[in-house]
Amino acid sequence: MTAARAGRPAVDAPADMTAPDVLRRRLFQPTTAAFAAVAVLVALLDVAGIAVPEPVQVVPFAVSVLLFGLPHGALDHLVPARLDPGISRRRSIASVVLLYAVLGAATAAVWIVLPVAGFTLFILVTWFHWGQGDLWLDRALGDAPPSRTDAALTVLVRGALPMLGPLLLHAREYAAVLRGTTGLLGARSAPAGALLESPVIRLTAALVLVALITAHLVVRRRAGGRPAPAVGEITVLAIFFLVVPPVLAVGLYFTFWHAVRHIVRLELLTDGGRAALQRGHLLRSFGRFLRDAAPLTACAVVLLAALALVLRSADLGTYLLLIAALTTPHTAVVTWMDRRRSQGVAAVRGEEPVQR
Ligand SMILES: CC1=C(/C=C/C(C)=C/C=C/C(C)=C/C=O)C(C)(C)CCC1
Ligand SMILES: [Fe+2]
Structure with missing residues (x-):
């Protein structure tokens, strides 16, 4: 159905644009621009001596309960x-x-028996999972070459930006999240918190991040991929996670970057989507997606309420x-999807019939 027939202004993408073009111009580039704008705004506020209030910082995580994140x-x-x-x-359901x-x-x-190990596992699983999400998109958009080394480095870099990036300039807030989660299970995580805040760890994290990014871009160019879009996204994300307070930055990333991309991936698997x-x-x-996801989102909200009680x-x-407990199986599902990669990649290019 065209937009004109639907009686709305002509907002259809031009007919000669492919799905990757449409998604790039209408969704992914504006998202990168919005993240850059947030970083600039926070930096300007910082210069003016204004800190983002804590209640504002948790807004994206709060929004994520019903919009994009949890669903x-x-x-x-x-x-x-x-x-x-x-x-x-x-x-499938069973x-x-x-x-x-x-x-x-x-x-x-793991969290109950060894809370600090649970937290560490959560960071590592998220590192891999958020990295694999961006790798899928890079491949779907034709930016990443079919190289194992490129795949490994893409996953490592993209996951490291949100998981290591906040540690460099915001180690105190990072450690506060460690205390805030493990403390709920009665753990005393003072030594682990002090370790996170130590200059050695922060410097190591910075060096690892720089080394990974450099290796990633060199390998992508050599393996015949397109490094340019990755350079833009990585630059914005690196500045974003350095500048923006971590709870706000990670909340925005989870909700409007990672989750949105995964929803696009799932929608591409249906004819209508x-x-x-x-x-x-x-x-x-x-x-369409949020409606389909509503029943299980409601179950997750009930679990959240039960956990809170x-x-x-x-x-x-x-x-x-709650997210930590759900992320391990969710990552297993997405890893299974990745192993059947050809479907997803072909779907975004419009090469392959899809089933409902
Ligand atoms: C909030 C926050 C952190 C951790 C967030 C994590 C680990 C979120 C994981 C979400 C997932 C896995 C969602 C599903 O896709 C850090 C990095 C300690 C830094 C301080 C702020
Ligand atoms: Fe996910």
Whole structure:
């Protein structure tokens, strides 16, 4: 259906634009620009001696409960059926529910027995998971070459930006999140917090980040990929995570960068979603997704409320504990999707029929 027939202004993407072009111009480039604008704004406020108030910093995480963040994993139970016509809806739901029960409980057990190890595992799993999300997109947009070294470095760099970046200039807030989460489980994490705040660790993190970024860009160029878009995104994200207070920065990244990209990936697996995205109808596509994800998002909200009651705390730490338990199985689902990579990549290029 064209926009004119729908009786709205002509907002359809031009017919000669491919899906990657449309997504790049309508979604990914504006997102990068918005992140750059936030970094500039925060830097200007800083110069003026104004700090972003703490209640404002948690707004993106609060928004993520219903918009994009928590919902982005709420279709995991349908992913196997969407990707493989040989897998029935019933089998898809049963296997993913089992996966969530086993890996979610195992993650919770680590947190309960060894909270600091739970936190460390959470950072490492997120590092990998957010890195794999950006690798998928780089490949889908034709920027990343089919090289294993490029893949490994992309995952390492993209995950390191949000997980190591905040440590360089905001180690105190980083350590506060460690205390805020592990403290809910009765842990005394003073030594680990002090370690995070030590100059040696922060300097090491800076060196690792610079080395990874350099190696990544060199390898991408040599392997025949397109380094230019990556340079732009990495530069903006590096400045963003250096400048913006971590709770605000990581909340914005989770909600409007990682989750949005994953939603695009899932929408491209359906006829309706792909058609909407190819025409640049982003809001329609996100609306469809949020509606589909509503039942399981509601279940996750109930779990969050139950956790808040058990821990007698309804703060960011509680929410992060829930996310930690859900992220391990979610990462397993996405890793399975990656192994069937050809589907997703072909879908964004409009080369392949997709199933509902
Ligand atoms: C909030 C915050 C942190 C950790 C956030 C994490 C680890 C979030 C993970 C979210 C996931 C995995 C969502 C699912 O895709 C850091 C880095 C300690 C820095 C201080 C602020
Ligand atoms: Fe995710």
